[in-house]
Amino acid sequence: MGVQETWAGWGSALASAMFLWAMFSQYFSDILGDRLGVYAMKLVYLFYPYIEITFEEYTGELLRRSHAYAAVESYLSASSRSKHARRLKADYDRSGSGSGSGSGSGSGPGSAIILSMDDHEEVIDSFSGAKLYWSSQIAPLESHSISFYPSPPDRRFYRLSFHRRHRDLVANSYIPHVLDEGKAIGLKNRVRRLYTNNTSYDSYDFRKLGWSHVHFEHPATFETIAMDPEKKRDIVDDLIAFSRGKEFYSRVGKPWKRGYLLYGPPGTGKSTMIAAMANLLDYDVYDLELTAVKNNSALRKLLLEISGKAIIVLEDIDCSLDLSGKRKQEREKSEEEVKKIGSEENKESKVTLSGLLNFIDGLWSACGGERLVVFTTNFVEKLDPALIRRGRMDRHIELSYCDFEGFKVLARNYLGIKEHTLFEKIQRLLEERNITPADVAENLMPKKVKEVAVSVEVCLTNLIQALMESKLKSAKGEEEMLAGTVAKVVEEKESAAPSTLNDVAR
Known part of the structure; x- marks a missing residue:
């Protein structure tokens, strides 16, 4: 038998096998196929003793960025681990800490460079004698359901592989170690941001609701604020005590938050005070524009998106909405006036005083921790007493006209x-x-x-x-x-x- 006849026989047999498999798949139930798949996987696991754990970048119904993924990313970006990777991503370290796996000088926004694992890269870690394999993966996101919430274009995740004999060690010790160390590295190297809520909102499109941000680089400090030294020292001590009071707030049964009311004439340094607070505590700033929030439900969704270590700012609260004690009376309008401005009224914010109070100290305010809520106003007498009572605005700080002590601070600065x-x-x-x-x-x-x-x-x-x-x-x-x-x-x-x-x- 020649070579051609032999290959022809193999081709005929292969074609027959494919025909039989197609007939099997068509006439036999899916249940039998699933059972065969399960047995096949068991057979594979018998000869493949490794376990895999994935850490997805986005989780939950609203597809929020996973804190575990961020912690793993920070952990793997440390120099002791990322130096073994061959493909790396480079970015400027805006904080200037230079704690990444490599650093160098440049003319960019920072003086150091952060290196992290690129996609489809793998590094090896060791813990208590066990070898662990990390890989950075990216794949197209397959969505089979209709959702009003946005979805990222790709699915990114970290995959951890290890021998099954180390399962208890990884679950009970290694993963908590990775998350704790990654969180600490992330807090040390994080760049503070200034957030603002988007100006448009559609109740049927979640993508128009959320926060956009820029890097927060305001240079103000309490040393440069023109204020009485004793008053400044009292405010600084109060802020530091709050930032260290997690156990205290838990013991007394209160959410870990504190309210500040800054009031005084224009030009007395209310915004500068907020910047100094952020620089002192190393907090992000969320500048909330109430007039851009559609209703109370949208306000709660914004609150859920705010991270810890944050200052939530509502500037000129007396001008944002009708939050005074005296509500505006309904004025009589002709039919022509109603038709003329009816469409404009529909676009106005429907946030109520009750919704704002729940935002400040209601049940929703306990979602998250380590937050300051700061109101600023030029006319404190216009605000509803319920809005600024103790327990909501815990500290009332008057920023008044410049005195001689404040002038001396400015003379030293300028x-x-x-x-x-x-x-x-x-x-x-x-x-x-x-x-x-x-x-x-x-x-x-x-x-x-x-x-x-x-x-x-x-x-x-x-x-x-x-x-x-x-x-x-x-x-x-x-x-x-x-x-x-x-x-x-x-x-x-x-x-x-x-x-x-x-x-x-x-």
Whole structure:
């Protein structure tokens, strides 16, 4: 028999086998096929003694990023493990800590480079004598159900493989070790972010609801804030005690959160105070725009997306929504007016005072921990007392006009001086006139490039002149107001005189 006849025989046999398998699959039940699959897998496991555990990047109905995946990512990015990988991904370390597996200088946003495992890469780890194999995987995401929630384009996950004899060691010791160490590395190297909620929302499209962010790089600290030193020290001590009070809050049965109400005239440093809080505690900042939130349900969903170690900020709370004690009365409108503005009213936020209170200290506020809720307002008297009572806004901090102690802080920041002969005159003027720290800082700022190297007397003189002009304007304004009041009284008396004379004549 020749070679051609032999290959022809094999081809005929293979074709017959494929035909028989197709007939089997068509006429026999799926249950039998599933049973055969189960037995086949058992046969494979008999000769393949390794167990695999996967850590998915996104989990849950809303597809939130898994904390376990993030911890594994940080753990594997450490230099002691990622140095064994051949394919790596590089990114700038915005924190400048340079704790990745490699570092170098560059002109990018950071001075160090973070290296992490690339897709389809594998590294080997060891723990208590056991060898463990980590691989970074990516695959197309297959979705067989219709969902209103967004889904990532690809499925990313880490796969951990190990011999089955190490199962108890991995489950009870190794995985907790990886998650704890990865979380610690992530907190050390994390870059703080400034979040804002999206301005559009559709109840049928979750993708329009959520937070977008940028890197938070505000340089403010409590040392640079123009405020009484004792008051600053009290605030700093309170913040540090809160950040270390996890066990205390658990013992007294309260959610680990604290409310701050910052109030005072515009330009007194409320936003700067928030930035200093974030820099002191190393917290992210969530700037919540209430007018962009559709309703109370959307507000709760935003709350669930906020991580721990966060400052939730609602600036100018008196202007965000109608949250004052006196509710606006419904005004009568003609049919034409209703048709004209009806579509605009539908777009307005339906967040209520009750919904905001639940957001602050209701049951939903306990979802998560280590959070500060900060309100700012220029007119504290306009706010509903229920909104700012103790227990919701635990600390009420008034940021008022600049005093002499605050001026000295600004003089040290802007001019680098602690004493000057003009300080006595400035102190006297500050006692006579209210001026905000923002106005003081503006006058201490050199107006021209050439003034930077000039004596500090130029800047101090600018401030003295501004204080004197502000004082004169105030006096002139009071005189004009007084003259207007007198003229109004005289006018009222003159208008009432003729009617009085007529009554007498009658």
